[in-house]
Each structure stands twice: as C-alpha cells, then as structure tokens.
Amino acid sequence: xxxxxxxxxxxxxxxxxxxxxxxxxxxxxxxxxxxxxxxxxxxxxxxxxxxxxxxxxxxxxxxxxxxxxxxxxxxxxxxxxxxxxxxxxxxxxxxxxxxxxxxxxxxxxxxxxxxxxxxxxxxxxxxxxxxxxxxxxxxxxxxxxxxxxxxxxxxxxxxxxxxxxxxxxxxxxxxxxxxxxxxxxxxxxxxxxxxxxxxxxxxxxxxxxxxxxxxxxxxxxxxxxxxxxxxxxxxxxxxxxxxxxxxxxxxxxxxxxxxxxxxxxxxxxxxxxxxxxxxxxxxxxxxxxxxxxxxxxxxxxxxxxxxxxxxxxxxxxxxxxxxxxxxxxxxxxxxxxxxxxxxxxxxxxxxxxxxxxxxxxxxxxxxxxxxxxxxxxx
Numbered sequence: 001x002x003x004x005x006x007x008x009x010x011x012x013x014x015x016x017x018x019x020x021x022x023x024x025x026x027x028x029x030x031x032x033x034x035x036x037x038x039x040x041x042x043x044x045x046x047x048x049x050x051x052x053x054x055x056x057x058x059x060x061x062x063x064x065x066x067x068x069x070x071x072x073x074x075x076x077x078x079x080x081x082x083x084x085x086x087x088x089x090x091x092x093x094x095x096x097x098x099x100x101x102x103x104x105x106x107x108x109x110x111x112x113x114x115x116x117x118x119x120x121x122x123x124x125x126x127x128x129x130x131x132x133x134x135x136x137x138x139x140x141x142x143x144x145x146x147x148x149x150x151x152x153x154x155x156x157x158x159x160x161x162x163x164x165x166x167x168x169x170x171x172x173x174x175x176x177x178x179x180x181x182x183x184x185x186x187x188x189x190x191x192x193x194x195x196x197x198x199x200x201x202x203x204x205x206x207x208x209x210x211x212x213x214x215x216x217x218x219x220x221x222x223x224x225x226x227x228x229x230x231x232x233x234x235x236x237x238x239x240x241x242x243x244x245x246x247x248x249x250x251x252x253x254x255x256x257x258x259x260x261x262x263x264x265x266x267x268x269x270x271x272x273x274x275x276x277x278x279x280x281x282x283x284x285x286x287x288x289x290x291x292x293x294x295x296x297x298x299x300x301x302x303x304x305x306x307x308x309x310x311x312x313x314x315x316x317x318x319x320x321x322x323x324x325x326x327x328x329x330x331x332x333x334x335x336x337x338x339x340x341x342x343x344x345x346x347x348x349x350x351x352x353x354x355x356x357x358x359x360x361x362x363x364x365x366x367x368x369x370x371x372x373x374x375x376x377x378x
Contacts (some may be wrong), residue, residue: 001337004088005029005051006042006081008095009073012060013047017234018180018206020262021115024157024329025094031160031330040088042077054080071098078102090337097123100130107132109342111152114138117257119145136336139281142259152336156284157260158329159320164269166317167245174200175305176247176272178240178263181219182211184256186277189298191222191229193251193275196298197305198228201251204243206234245270249292249308252276253301261285264292268320271313275304291319 005028011019014026025041026049032039033050041047045055056077061067078099085091085106093099093112103110113136128147137143137154175197177190187203194201203223207215223229235243244250250267258280265285267274274292276282286292292311293304337343 001090001334002038002040002088003032003090003092003337004040004042004081004084005032006077006091006093006095006099007044007047009044009057009077010060010062010070011044013041013043013049014237016060016063017236020260021094023262024115027158027160027163027326028330028333031326032333035330040084042081054084056080074098089343090340092333092337097126097130100133103133107134108345109340110134111136111336111340113155114142115259117259118142119257134340136333138260139284141257141281141284144257152339153332155329155332155336156324157262157265158324158326159265159269160326161269161321164241164266165245166269166271166313168271168313170246170248170272172246173248174202174246176244176250176267177201177203177205178235178243178250178266179205180211181205181207181215183214184254186253186255187219188222189253189255189277189301190251191219191226192298193253193301193305194228195226196302199248199305200228200230201226202230202232202243202247204232204235204239240266241270244272247272249305250274251301251305252282253298254279254282256280258282265320265324268292268316268324271317273308273311273313273316275301275308277301285324287319291316 005025007013007022007025011022013022015022029039029041029049029051039051040054041049041051042054042056044057044060046059047053057073061070061073074095082102089109091106091110094115096114096116111134115138124147127149131149134150134152136152138157140154143151175194177187179185181187190201223231244267250263250272252261252264252274254277256279260281264274264276268291274286276286276292276294278294278296283294286294288294295301295304
C-alpha cells in the first residue's frame with residue numbers, strides 16, 4: 001500500500017525533545033515501512049526516517065528562531081501534498097484541520113487522526129461544516145464533546161517495544177514528572193504529592209512562552225520552597241529511559257481532558273507504575289491496580305503513592321507489550337485505512353477479478369467484501 005503520512009512541522013519526526021504527535025507519526029511510519037508498505041513522510045527537513053522524506057521546512061519550526069508564524073509553512077506543505085495526492089492509496093493527516101477544504105476531492109482516501117482536545121467551542125461549528133471527513137480519535141474520551149462526524153475508529157498510541165528498556169530494579173528512588181509546565185498538567189499537584197509523602201520529585205519539563213508567567217509566579221516558588229523537588233528541565237529521548245526507568249512512579253496529576261497522555265505508556269514500557277488523576281483518557285490507558293492507580297483527588301494520590309510498591313513492574317511491562325506497541329497501533333490504522341471508501345471499492349474490484357471454478361458456489365460480492373474487510377480489520 002502507498003501511504004502518505006503528513007506530520008506537523010513544529011517538531012521533527014521523531015522530536016529531539018518534547019513532542020508527542022510527531023513522535024507517534026514517526027513510530028507509525030517506521031512500523032508501516034517495516035511491515036512492507038511504501039510510505040512517504042511529509043515533515044520537517046531534520047526528520048530521520050526509513051520512509052521517503054519530503055522536507056517541508058528546513059528544520060523543526062519550534063527550534064527555528066527565524067519562524068514567527070507556523071501557518072504559512074503548513075500551507076506550503078499542503079500544496080506539496082495536494083500536487084502528489086494522486087500517487088497514494090491513503091493520505092493520513094496529523095495536523096488537525098487546516099487541510100480539510102483542500103482535501104475534499106480526496107476525502108475517499110483521506111484519514112485524519114485528531115491529536116488534541118476537542119472541547120473547544122470554535123471546533124463545534126467547524127466539524128459541523130465538514131462532517132464527511134474520515135476521523136480517528138486517540139481515545140474514546142477525546143470524542144465526547146464532538147458533534148456527529150465520520151469516526152472510523154479509536155486507535156490508542158503505541159511505542160516500539162525496544163524504544164524504552166524495561167527496568168526491573170530502579171537505581172534511584174524518586175517520583176517523576178514529565179511533560180509541560182502548564183496548569184492543566186498539574187505540576188503544582190505533583191509537588192504537593194511529593195511533599196506530603198516525603199519522596200523526592202524530579203521534574204523534567206519544558207516551559208512554553210505561554211506558560212512562562214505560570215512558572216515564574218506559581219511553580220518556581222514552589223520548587224524553591226521544597227528541597228526534595230528538583231527541576232531538571234526539558235530532556236531528550238536518550239535521557240528519558242533513565243529518567244522514567246529509575247523512578248518509583250510517574251506522577252500524572254492532570255486536571256484537563258487529556259486526549260491520550262503518551263508519557264503514561266512510556267513509563268509502562270520501563271515497568272514504572274503511574275499515579276494519575278481520572279481525567280480524559282486516563283481510565284482507558286491505566287489498568288487500576290495493575291499498571292498504576294487512577295485517583296480522583298490529591299488525597300487519593302497520596303494514599304496511592306504510599307501503596308505503589310505493591311504493584312509488580314514485570315506485570316506493568318507485560319501490559320505495555322499487550323496493549324501499547326507500535327505494531328498493534330499500525331495494525332489498527334491499517335484496519336482503519338481499509339474502511340475508507342476508496343480502499344473498500346478497490347477491495348471489491350479485487351474480489352470481482354478472482355478466478356472462480358465453474359462449479360464453485362459464488363458468494364454475492366457485498367457479502368464477500370464484508371467478510372474480507374472484517375478479516376483485514378480483525
């Protein structure tokens with residue numbers, strides 16, 4: 001199958017530092033190539049991939065000091081995609097909604113994974129205007145605020161099995177916080193949990209310009225006031241294995257409708273349990289009492305933190321391997337691709353062309369296509 005993956009240009013694929021969407025696009029692209037598909041990746045020029053790379057910016061836009069507005073760069077990328085659209089069986093977009101008007105002629109082989117929150121008021125009239133666009137959610141919780149749209153399915157994120165090594169016995173003892181310093185991520189709650197349990201906390205996080213004031217006025221004074229809290233700053237992929245693998249637990253005290261939360265399965269890959277507040281996708285990702293604890297308050301999080309040693313790290317790793325590998329994610333997306341009208345039509349034509357013996361029982365084409373489609377999806 002010839003597949004185009006269209007990534008955001010804010011980060012490279014994979015990102016050098018923080019960046020969940022681009023990381024997932026990279027993992028999906030590499031796994032599809034490994035499975036024998038012909039993949040073209042539209043992404044920043046500093047991306048590293050085994051697919052054909054179409055460089056749509058010199059480098060990750062967030063790291064380019066000359067870039068003030070990312071929109072023109074994405075529009076230029078979409079022009080390249082549109083000019084080559086006829087080459088692909090599937091056009092898989094990861095850039096939210098900028099492409100919808102341009103891609104209407106190709107909607108029968110276009111799929112969009114929505115990676116962000118969908119409860120923003122401006123999105124309701126937008127998706128009402130484009131109800132035919134085939135969409136994939138990254139959790140069932142993410143879908144709840146949406147009007148009726150053309151959902152093809154929910155595909156939970158996955159990681160390559162060997163990208164983060166399992167660690168049976170951590171060489172240190174601390175709670176980890178990994179993500180962004182922003183109110184919705186709950187860094188203040190993470191500090192409170194660490195302070196109340198007496199366990200050291202290491203915070204590896206980036207600070208966006210939009211959150212600089214929150215850091216200066218709220219979080220930085222809290223870090224300074226608690227000697228057991230260490231702010232590490234933004235870390236890269238190579239540092240992540242040690243940071244997560246050596247932690248007693250990952251603290252994920254979010255207070256917003258998190259669409260997925262990639263760091264949760266990154267911790268699970270290391271065998272590290274997760275303590276998370278029950279917002280957004282958390283109950284879909286964490287098996288309570290197995291891979292971590294899903295709690296409803298800071299008080300419950302403190303109690304969970306004191307019981308975290310009861311969870312088995314080997315079992316947590318096994319849950320990751322069962323539910324959150326890149327191979328499983330790619331198979332789920334392939335099933336979604338085969339639900340697109342253009343691919344369903346191709347499948348029916350392939351069935352019509354299959355030679356049959358004169359005396360054979362002939363199945364009606366619709367029934368046969370349904371059965372084969374189900375086998376592909378299953």
